[in-house]
């Protein structure tokens with residue numbers, strides 16, 4: 001039997017051991033789905049604390065219950081390790097490591113490179129390597145293949161390489177990883193076939209594409225689409241605001257059109273690991289081909305300016321109440337970048353806190369998902385703690401700024417007790433809004 005056939009059999013009989021590199025927001029749900037489909041998983045991470053926490057039944061991602069992984073570990077269906085020498089064990093290795101931007105806002109490929117180098121050290125015949133991290137078209141073939149080839153094995157004969165973008169939407173409850181169709185492109189036809197077979201046993205639908213480059217481009221297009229459309233509604237919000245028209249009401253009405261319109265919502269700025277970052281992976285790569293990506297640049301400009309706009313609205317609203325920003329007590333409601341998750345990466349709330357502090361405001365935050373400020377690449381918020389949200393505490397602030405619309409917050413209570421509310425998410429839409437005390441931004 002050929003190396004490929006042997007691996008295909010191991011996959012179809014669920015004997016293949018699946019390695020997952022990077023046990024974060026993307027890697028952990030993947031482990032859960034592969035285990036649920038009957039595969040055994042070996043998780044790798046460079047962070048020993050994450051491995052220790054998983055083993056001791058603790059969680060570091062709120063919406064993924066730790067007990068589930070503890071049970072999988074006890075049943076020997078899952079193990080987590082920092083020992084990269086064990087990378088020779090899995091039959092398939094799925095890479096879910098970060099792909100951020102560096103200080104110059106260019107792709108930071110350190111994590112993909114170091115992961116590939118670690119895999120390259122122990123690569124053996126019959127291994128399938130799949131990159132899932134979001135990246136620019138060309139990464140799998142241009143960055144990963146040369147490193148893996150250096151081991152002396154031949155792609156498509158000895159080892160196999162593919163790209164399959166992750167489409168995880170943390171916090172979403174109406175859909176699991178299994179329900180989301182998986183786009184798969186191989187570095188060659190055999191790699192494609194094996195990767196399709198692997199994911200086909202786990203997700204409800206595999207979408208084969210002709211190459212890893214198409215799969216890479218597909219993911220970037222999905223995120224550019226969101227980034228540009230969010231920028232559009234953010235700009236329309238500013239425009240309608242001047243006309244005295246509520247943009248959220250407009251969108252609710254527009255979305256009743258049964259075709260040709262998809263609703264996107266304005267906010268205080270972009271957050272998370274994907275939308276503010278991924279489009280710039282494409283702009284960077286486009287430069288190599290002399291191509292321009294003006295929509296991406298413009299969307300970035302508009303979205304990045306949103307926190308400043310919100311702070312101006314806070315200042316105007318405080319002014320109406322006879323208060324300067326300097327010395328005002330402001331409560332930022334929601335630190336996570338979107339509702340019902342504990343992820344603060346690139347969160348506009350953090351930018352809002354900093355901008356308000358720069359203007360002399362005394363800022364606290366409340367977030368039921370984020371009890372204390374987490375370490376961030378460009379911000380220092382680890383000293384901050386979520387303050388309790390009570391009628392008394394609400395009444396003690398000059399302004400409550402709703403930056404994330406977590407579902408568990410009682411917005412009636414907020415509107416009733418806060419002296420002034422600035423709402424960037426339309427969280428108070430259906431609530432009793434005392435005139436002059438609730439301002440949309």
Ligand SMILES: NC(=O)c1ccc[n+]([C@@H]2O[C@H](COP(=O)([O-])OP(=O)(O)OC[C@H]3O[C@@H](n4cnc5c(N)ncnc54)[C@H](O)[C@@H]3O)[C@@H](O)[C@H]2O)c1
Pocket residue numbers: 021022023024025026027044045046047050096097098099111114115132133134135166167168169170273274
């Ligand atoms: N979070 C999302 O909603 C989402 C959705 C779709 C795609 N993505 C993409 O998936 C990728 C991973 O994102 P995430 O949100 O899971 O990130 P994350 O930071 O939550 O997890 C990444 C994990 O990789 C680990 N890691 C870093 N370097 C490593 C290495 N060399 N070897 C092994 N592990 C290493 C980190 O310790 C961390 O635990 C990114 O490319 C992201 O753009 C994320």
